[in-house]
Amino acid sequence: MASRTVAECMTPAPTTVEVSDTLRTAADTMAQQDVGALVVRAGRQTVGIVTDRDLVVRGLATGRGPDERVEDVTSERLVAVGPGDPVEVAVHVMRDAAVRRVPVLDGDVLVGIVSIGDLAVERDPESALADISDAPPNR
Numbered sequence: 001m002a003s004r005t006v007a008e009c010m011t012p013a014p015t016t017v018e019v020s021d022t023l024r025t026a027a028d029t030m031a032q033q034d035v036g037a038l039v040v041r042a043g044r045q046t047v048g049i050v051t052d053r054d055l056v057v058r059g060l061a062t063g064r065g066p067d068e069r070v071e072d073v074t075s076e077r078l079v080a081v082g083p084g085d086p087v088e089v090a091v092h093v094m095r096d097a098a099v100r101r102v103p104v105l106d107g108d109v110l111v112g113i114v115s116i117g118d119l120a121v122e123r124d125p126e127s128a129l130a131d132i133s134d135a136p137p138n139r
Contacts, residue, residue, distance in 0.1 A: 006090050007083035009122040010104045010112035016041045017050065017070055023059050024066035026050055037101045039110060040074045046103050046110045048074040080105045083112065087122055090114055 017026050017038040026038055030052055037051045050070050058064075058073035079097040081090045083104050094102060094116060104112035 004087050004122060005083065006081050006085045006087060006104055006114050007112070009087060009118045010083065010114040011118070012112045014039050014103070014110070014113035016110070018042070019047060019069065019071035019074070021070050022067050023055055023064065023070060023073065026070050027052075027055055027066070030055075037113070037115075039103050039113060040070055041110070042071075045108065046078065046080070046105060047071075048076075048078050049099075049101055049103060049113075050074045051101070075099075078103075081114065082106060087119060091119055094119070 015029060015033045015035055015038050017029060017040055019040055019042045029038060030036060036053075037049050039046055040048045040050050050073060054073045054075075059068070064072060077097075079093060079099055080103045081093055083106050090102065094100065101113055101115045103110055104114055
């Protein structure tokens with residue numbers, strides 16, 4: 001069986017937030033879009049990801065308020081994969097960087113986001129993680 005590519009399992013056109021947006025804006029966007037992570041941009045450049053956990057652990061827990069900037073809680077190191085990369089490459093990149101989501105960049109252009117759940121569904125659709133990742137949100 002041929003190796004599948006990141007493009008085949010990624011979420012295209014992910015929701016983004018600007019580095020200058022507030023933590024409140026990021027949280028509101030996550031709630032409206034029903035997502036746990038946003039790709040962080042500085043204009044047209046992708047600079048990282050901010051997660052719901054980042055908002056709590058790097059934001060609220062350290063005394064930051066809702067009107068502080070997203071860049072204050074975004075990881076400093078951008079980890080990304082390309083749409084043509086084999087799924088196995090994404091798995092290794094995520095494992096090595098100890099992250100659960102990575103932006104998918106075609107050169108400098110943001111084309112998607114891929115999560116550990118997406119990869120679980122792709123690689124082992126019968127796994128518990130795949131079941132959880134495919135399940136509807138529990139509101």
